[in-house]
Amino acid sequence: MRRGRWSGVSLDFPISRPIISMKIIKGDNVKVMSGKDRGKTGVVSAAFPTTGKIVIEGVNKFKKNARPRREGERGQLVEVSRPLTAAKVQLICPSCKEPTRIGARLEGNRKVRYCKKCKSTI
Numbered sequence: 001m002r003r004g005r006w007s008g009v010s011l012d013f014p015i016s017r018p019i020i021s022m023k024i025i026k027g028d029n030v031k032v033m034s035g036k037d038r039g040k041t042g043v044v045s046a047a048f049p050t051t052g053k054i055v056i057e058g059v060n061k062f063k064k065n066a067r068p069r070r071e072g073e074r075g076q077l078v079e080v081s082r083p084l085t086a087a088k089v090q091l092i093c094p095s096c097k098e099p100t101r102i103g104a105r106l107e108g109n110r111k112v113r114y115c116k117k118c119k120s121t122i
């Protein structure tokens, strides 16, 4: 589902409250569950919690025309990965190797993420 000019910040909510709780962080191995790259897996190379978006290596690729930097050089097509909504992906659990939803729980004083399928800490 596309939301036109949605920029990641909705003014229907108080700004002080985090709008999106991002459970996917940089370095996570994720699987894309919807969109044109459905079924692909990759490692999160960047996460933007303010907009709820992530960049996955090799996923959501777009061709970009690179201008020639020097005279006589040809411009070329470069493939870049664009950010996609974190809601489209699921984390692949390191212990059960399944795409899973993530829960949060307290371990001592630390908040940790856990796999909702096998309950192991991620």
Ligand SMILES: [Zn+2]
Binding pocket: 093, 094, 095, 096, 097, 098, 100, 115, 116, 117, 118, 119, 120
């Ligand atoms: Zn698991």
